[in-house]
């Protein structure tokens with residue numbers, strides 16, 4: 001399982017290969033009136049706002065941004081059904097091993113589109129900045145947004161920035177909305193799981209949640225685990241290219257695999273049977289969760305997907321997934337069943353069963 | 369993790385299970401005292417693998433679940449104060465008091481923080497000298513040394529803005545209380561391993577003797593639990609009732625003397641109410657008079673907040689295996705996992721909560737079959 | 738109370754008069770208070786609960802326990818179920 005972490009972390013990090021995110025070295029290319037931190041004026045729509053866009057966001061976004069980054073993007077017509085999604089990102093801390101709020105904001109929305117089978121095309125980015133946030137932090141986040149968009153092959157076409165009073169917000173909040181186009185004949189949805197379907201997951205689970213928790217205030221621990229944040233539409237495209245009728249796709253973010261599987265079980269009115277032994281939980285994740293009393297199945301992922309596919313196409317899809325860098329650790333973890341509809345049940349290593357419940361709220365470290 | 373994974377080995381589990389099946393000749397009812405063991409039993413489905421008739425009666429759960437309503441109401445009152453930073457273990461945040469929980473207080477602007485260790489709370493106190501920092505010191509004997517050391521350091525290092533809201537509970541008096549009930553069905557106990565890691569095992573032989581029950585100190589991994597059950601069944605079958613240690617790698621007979629000495633200095637025995645169950649004499653620790661200055665209940669004058677446990681709740685009877693949870697009139701109505709009345713519904717492994725989850729499973733499977 | 742996990746001590750140090758340790762839990766590392774087990778040396782295993790080492794993990798005993806479990810099966814294979822029953826009748830503790 002050790003190699004798996006390495007693989008996933010390497011593959012997941014937007015910083016691999018030619019995409020070095022030089023957070024530490026970020027400097028503002030054109031000094032912003034010498035204010036090292038955000039002031040209310042930056043969100044006022046005047047000269048300071050314009051400077052922020054021209055001197056910070058556009059250079060940070062690089063090739064991923066449309067030059068004008070205007071209030072309304074005018075886009076060419078597309079052929080096919082549109083997928084449209086929006087999500088807000090408030091992760092604390094903003095920077096964590098393997099990523100930042102910036103690449104999450106891009107990959108998260110890209111993945112929401114991808115889970116509908118769409119090819120993501122355009123993204124908007126909107127920032128809510130707390131007064132007093134370091135300009136250099138915004139630069140690091142915006143750079144991460146630009147790099148992630150470039151890696152995902154989506155264009156950043158419109159945006160907005162607001163500043164709120166010190167105390168009303170906290171650091172940087174990012175909203176992204178995205179548009180993608182769904183190829184003809186592709187119908188994917190949480191209501192399409194059928195008894196007999198095979199449940200696949202694209203690789204090691206629990207990495208993102210553990211990475212973020214390791215640097216959360218009051219919990220700090222050191223771990224080699226890094227966030228798996230990654231755009232998954234390429235992987236999805238390869239899965240769809242097999243011609244297999246993929247029924248359901250889901251990225252198990254907040255609430256982890258257990259939330260996603262429960263939602264699918266409820267959405268489709270089916271039961272899901274998992275085999276615990278087959279779950280790809282890296283040792284480091286298991287150990288961190290053991291220490292804090294968390295269930296790896298409830299820990300967030302940002303670069304993984306779970307799929308329900310007809311049994312006769314499962315091997316073909318699995319093969320396609322494993323051939324893709326973001327699906328190298330893909331495996332089969334269970335089946336969709338008629339029994340116990342709307343519930344997820346796992347067969348334990350010892351041969352017993354347990355109910356995998358929908359997590360009630362936030363994951364908190366337990367003492368007992 | 370080393371020394372954890374080896375003790376979940378399915379092959380060895382199979383061998384232990386075979387042994388348990390081989391030695392069992394009739395039905396037995398035993399209680400695992402500790403919520404962590406219940407967690408492990410449910411988590412691995414161990415109860416489903418035991419011989420027909422070997423019944424695990426789930427104990428009161430964990431100290432989080434048994435913390436009395438009154439203490440939680442006091443905690444909420446303290447956490448609401450604008451001058452207070454209230455620190456707690458994560459599991460305590462969603463345990464409701466009479467009206468709301470610490471999450472609600474946080475959402476209303478209270479400064480409520482989750483810490484991993486009470487020492488982290490002490491650090492918060494050092495970092496915020498102009499605030500009162502209160503730590504919610506709950507737990508069995510296992511957690512008490514951490515809380516004791518923290519308050520000891522606060523006094524030694526002169527950190528006046530730190531205090532502890534204490535609601536410690538003790539295992540041996542709970543065992544005695546369960547056995548005192550004339551209708552008690554429990555024939556043996558799996559004692560809580562990590563409690564004994566701290567306290568040692570000397571408190572248990574008198575209990576085993578007095579009530580004629582086997583008591584087996586048991587760990588938490590699947591093999592540990594199975595070995596605890598195996599040793600218990602062997603004793604029951606042979607008509608013995610002794611203390612045995614099925615968790616020797618973590619439990620020396622003398623426990624941790626340094627920790628026990630600290631506990632004796634910082635705490636003193638008191639009566640304690642268990643949520644939904646009622647008062648058990650001598651079943652808690654409170655700060656000793658030497659540490660009264662660090663007692664949050666006194667510092668914030670919340671002792672006049674008094675809350676009675678719900679009169680509906682029958683978790684005392686559930687615990688003793690006298691009634692099944694659904695025979696309680698509040699089950700699934702006034703009392704649900706999201707709005708629990710008794711300890712056994714607060715903990716997801718508590719008998720009432722587990723029954724709530726599994727009954728659903730049974731119902732749907734029966735319906736689907 | 739129960740969530741206590743074994744970890745290996747990798748470093749022992751003093752922090753404002755208290756013995757502390759860096760403890761490794763299979764790659765995850767965390768600072769732990771060692772005040773209740775001050776004699777513990779590097780590479781020894783301790784059981785950690787809420788940031789405190791509450792007890793030493795006796796590695797010998799752990800190995801013995803596992804070896805006992807292994808033998809349980811072998812006894813079974815060599816002597817069959819009858820051995821168990823006979824032993825029980827004679828009151829021999831296994």
Ligand code: SF4
Pocket residue numbers: 644680681682683684686693696697698699700703704708709710711712713714720
């Ligand atoms: S169902 Fe609720 S009220 Fe009834 S015994 Fe259980 S915890 Fe108490």
